[in-house]
Amino acid sequence: MDYATFLQLLDTTLRLATPLLFACLAGLYSERAGIFDIGLEGKMLMGAMCAGTVAYLTGSVWLGALAAIVGSLLFALVHGLASITFRGNQLISGVALNFVASGITVLVALALFGQGGRTPPLEGGARMGEVTLPFADALRSVPIIGPLYADVISGHPLLVYVGIALVPATWWLLYRTRFGLRLRAVGENPASVDTAGVSVARLRFAAVLIAGILCGLAGAYMATGLQAGFGREMTAGRGYIALAALIFAKWRPWHALWACLLFGFFQSLALRPDVLQSVGLRVPVPVLDALPYILTVIVLAGLVGKAVPPRAGGEPYVKER
C-alpha cells in the first residue's frame, strides 16, 4: 500500500466518520441526561429524507439541512413525550421510532418522487459544497504533510468540520457550563436536580432535542454531503454503530471522536478490500462490517475497562415522597 492509497483511506475515513460522529454526540447528550436513545438510526434516516427532499425541491442544501433538523426533532419530541412525559420504556420507544422512520421515509419519498423510494439525484446548490481550507494548494507540494493537508484534511463538506468542532464544544458545554453540570447531574441522579429546584423534565427534553438536531445534521450530511440524494435505508445501521461508538467511548466527547474515526476507518477498509489484500491480509468484507459490533461487545464484556453508563440511564424519573 502506497502513501497515496493510505491518504485515500484516511480521506474516506473522515467522510464516513462524520455521520457517526454527529449521531454519537447526539446519543451522548441524550444518554448523559439519562434518556437512552436507540432511535438515533430513525432520526438520522428521517433527517436524510427531509434533507434530500427539500434540497431537491428548493435547490438549497441549507434549507434541506433545516428541514432535516425539523424532521428529526419531530421524532425526538415523540421520544421525549414517551420517555419523559409518560415515563414509558425508552428502549421500546427508540425501537418503535426506528421502524416508523424506516417506513415513513420510503412512503413519503415514493409519494413525492415515485423513484423506488429515492429522491432524484441532487446537483449544484442542492449538494453540500466542499470547503477548501486556506493554503491547501500552496502547501500541496510539501512532502508528506502537504498531501495530507490538501487531500485528507481539506476539501470536505462544511459539516465535516462542524462535526469535529462539535467535539471540543460538547466537552466545554458538558464540563464548563451550568447547563452541562445540570445535564450530567440529571443523568446520574435526577433527584439531586429536582430537590435543587431545577426541572428534570425540562433538562431532559433539552438533551433529547439537542440529540434531535444533531441526528438531523447527520442525516443531512448523509443525503447531501456524503451522497447525492436520499435512498431507502441509506443510514444502513449507522445509528447503531454510533451507539456502539458511544459505549466504546464510555460517554465521553473526545473518546467519541476517536471511536467514530476508528469505526469510520473500518467502514472505509470495507470499501477497499484490495488494500488489505495488498498487505497480505485476507479479511472477508463481512468481518470488517461486523468489526465495530464485535469490538463493542468486547467493550461491553468489560475486557477493555468497564463501561459504566450514566447511573439514572433508562429510568423514568418518579418523584419519591
Added chain:
Amino acid sequence: MNSLPKWADVVLVPLISLILAALVSALVLLAIGQSPMQALTVMVKGALMSPQGWGYTLYYATSFIFTGLAVTVAYHAGLFNIGAEGQAQLGGLGVALCCLMLPWPHWSLALIGAMVAAAVFGAAWAAVPAYLQAKRGSHIVITTIMFNYIAAALMIWLLVDFLRPPTSMDPASARFPATVSLPHFHQLPFISDFFLRYTPDGQVRLNPAGEPMYQKVPANISFFLAILACVGTWVLLWHTRLGYMIRAFGKSEKAARYAGISAVKITIVTMLISGALAGLMAINNVMGQAERLLQNSAEGAGFIGIAVALMGRNHPVGVFLAAILFGFLYQGGAALGLETTIPIELRIVVQGLVILFTGALDQMVRMMLGFAFRARRA
C-alpha cells in the same frame, strides 16, 4: 396512578393502542394523498377474503408466533430480547445445514432434526449476550442488537464463501432435497379442500392426470407447531418451577435471591429458551417456504416479534392473536403493493406505531382510559 379494571388493562389497552396506530397510519396515508379506506379494503380482501390470502396470512403469523413467544419468555425474566432477528437467522443456518448435510429419508424425520438444529443454533446465538448479561452485567439490549448485525455479516460471509453453490451468483445456499419438503396447507388432508382450484363455471380444476389442482400457499405444518409452542410456553411460564422462577426473577431480582433463585442460571436458561424459540421460526420460512437459505432470511420477523409480544401483553394467547393480526398486516400490505400505489412499507409504519403505543406510550393510553372510566363512574 389510576388503576384500571383488569379486563380493561388486558383487552382495552392493546385495542386502543391498535386503533391509535391505525389512526396515525390513516393520517400518514391521507398526507401522501392515498385513501385509508381503500387501503383497508384491499388489505382485508387480500389477506382474509380468500383461502389463498389466509394461506399467506397464517404463514406470516407462524413466524411471528415463534418470535413473539421468544420476546415474551425473555420479557417475563425482565430481559428485553431485541436479538430474535439474529437468532432466527442462525436458526435458519441450523436448518440449512441439517437439511443439506444429512440424507433424510422422510420429511417428518428431517423436521425433527431441523427443529433441533434450529433451536440449538438460535439458542447458541442468544447464549453469548445471555452470558455477558448474567456474568458481566452488559446490557442485553445493546448486546443483542450488536449480535443482530454480527449475525447478518456472518450469514453473508457463510453464504458467499461457503454455502453458495459454485455455479450460482446469488448469496443463497443450494436448494434442499425434495424429500425434506414440508407439507403445505394445500397438501394436508382436510385442509387442502379449502385450496382447490375452480374453473369459471365452478368445477374443480383437474390436471391432465385427472387429479384435482390446488392453489399453492406457503402456510405449512409449522403453523401447528407454532400453536404447540404457544401451549408449551404457557405451561412453562405458569405451570412449571422454571417458569415460576423466571417470573419471580423478572419481577424482583433481589427477592429472587432471597428465595434462592440463581440470577445467572435463570438469565442464561431464559435466553436459551428465547433464542431457541426465535430459531425455531426457521422451520417455517427456511424449511417450509424458501427451501434454501437466503440472505436476510428472517426478513424482520424477529423485530415484529417485539410488536407481537407487546400487543399480546406477553401472554401466549395474546401472542397468537397478535401474530395473526400482524400476519394480516403483512399479507394485506403485500396486496397493497400489488393492487394499489400504496407502498408496502406502510406495514413497517404500522408495526412501529403499534410498538410505540403498546410499549412506550402505554401509560398515555392508560391515562386516557382512566379518564374515560372516571367520567363514566361520575
Added chain:
Amino acid sequence: MAGAIGSGRQTPAAPFAIELKGISKAFGPVQANKDISIQVAKGSIHGIIGENGAGKSTLMSILYGFYKADSGEILINGRPTSIPDSQSAIRAGIGMVFQHFKLVQNFTVLENIILGAEDGAMLAPSLSKARRVLDQLSREYELDVDPDALIEDLSVGHQQRVEILKALYRQAEILILDEPTGVLTPAEADHLFRILNGLKDQGKTVILITHKLREIMEITDTVSVMRRGQMTATVKTAETSPEQLAELMVGRKVLLQVEKQPANPGRTVLEVENLRVVDEHGVERLKGINLHIRAGEILGIAGVAGNGQSELLEVLGGIDHGTGTIRINGKELDLTGKHSDGQSRRADGIAHVPEDRQVLGLIMDFTAWENVAFGYHHAPEYQKNALLMDNAAIRADCEAKMATFDVRPPIPTLAAKNFSGGNQQKIVVAREIERNPDLLLVGQPTRGVDIGAIEFIHKQIVALRDAGKAVLLVSVELDEIMSLSDRIAVMFDGRIMGERDPATTNERELGLLMAGVAEGGAA
C-alpha cells in the same frame, strides 16, 4: 435571638420562622395529613416525632414544595407563602436534608453544592465563589469536608455534611432534617448534634424529624407529636418525658410485654464462629461474629440500624456470602460456594422472615398463593409430577394459611401489593413458620405493622420457640427485643458488643452497648 429558644409567645417583632395553619393532604382515600397546625420559633430546634407512617414526611414534603397541600396555609416569618415547588422553598429560606441523600455520586463536593445554585452560565466563577463560602462555613460550623473529594469516596456522615452545606450555601434560615441519624454511628450523630446546636446559636431554625425519643430529649427545645396524620401535641421538651411522648405517639400506654413462659433451652442449634462479611465496596460489615442459639430459645440482636444486623441475617439466609464457620445442628454450612444460596439454607432447616418484606420477602405483583410458594417452590407437596407444579395444591395451602393466620381479606388470588402491611407480613410469617424450621431468622418482624398484627406475630414467634425451635430475632425496636428475647446480644460496628439477660438489663445499659461503649475489654 437567644431569648426565643423554646418560646411559644408571639410578638410582632419576632414572628415564627414557620407557622402552618390547618394543613391537610390526602392521597386517594388515605388522609396523610389532617388539619395540622404548628408554630416553630425562630432560632430553635423543633422536633417532630411519630411512628412510621404518621405523616411526618408528607408534612415536610409539603413544606419543601414536593406536594401541594389540599388546604391550609403556610406562613414563613409571619408572611403567607405559597410553596408550589422546591425552588420556592429554597427562595423562602428552607433547606432540606433528606433521609436518602440527593447527591450526585461522581461529582465533587463543590459541584454538588453549586448544582442548581450557580451564579451564571459559566461554572468557573461559581466554583471559586463556592470554595470561598465553603471554607468559611466549614470553619463556622465544624462542617469540614474536602471540597474536591468525590461523593462516592465519602463516608455517610460526610455526605450528610455536604447536604447541610448545600442548604447553608443556599442561605437557608430554616433547616429540615428527616431521620438524620438513622444511618449514622453514635459518634457521627453526636457530631451532627453539635453542628445543629451551632446553627441554632447563629439564629437558624432547625426542624428535626425522627422517631427516636432519645434524640428528641437530647437536642430539641420544643417537640410536636404526630399520630395517624394528626398533630396530637406540641410541648416544651424540658417539660415532658420519654414515657409521655411515647404514649402520645402510640395513643395508648405502651406495654408491649408478651406473655411467655420461661425458656427451656435444649441442644445447640446454631453456632456461629468468627463470621466475617465484606461488602462490594470492600468494607468489612461483619468483623468476626460469634454466637450460638439453642433449641427453644430466642436470641434477640439489638443495635442501631446499619451495624451489621442485616448482613448477619443475609449470610445466615443464604443471600450474602461470608467467611468463618456456621453450623446448624452440627452441620457446617457452605458460605461462599454452590450451596450458599437460599435453597440450601431452607433444606438445612432455616426459615427467614426478612427485614424488608416488600423488597425481599414477597413478589408484590404475584398473587398471595404464588407468594406462599415463594422460596419453597421446590417443595414436593407443591408438585404435580416431575414437570408440573400443583397450583391447586398451593392455592389450597394458601387458603389454609390465611385462615390460621387470620389474613384479611382471605383471597388467595389477590396480588400481594393489595394487602395491608400487617397482612403482607402475616403471609410471610405464615409461610416461614409453618415450615416448622429448626432455626427461624426474623428481621424487623413488626415494622410498618399495625398493633393488632404485632401481638399476633409476636405470639407466633414465641409459640415456635416453645415448640423447641431456635429463633434469631433482629430488631431496632428495643421494646420488641426486650419483651421477646431470652437472651440479648448487642451489635455495634459489625461486632457483638456484649450479651445481656433481658430480666436483669435495662434500656440504659443496652443503649450504652449500642453506642459502642464496651464493658471492661470483653466483646
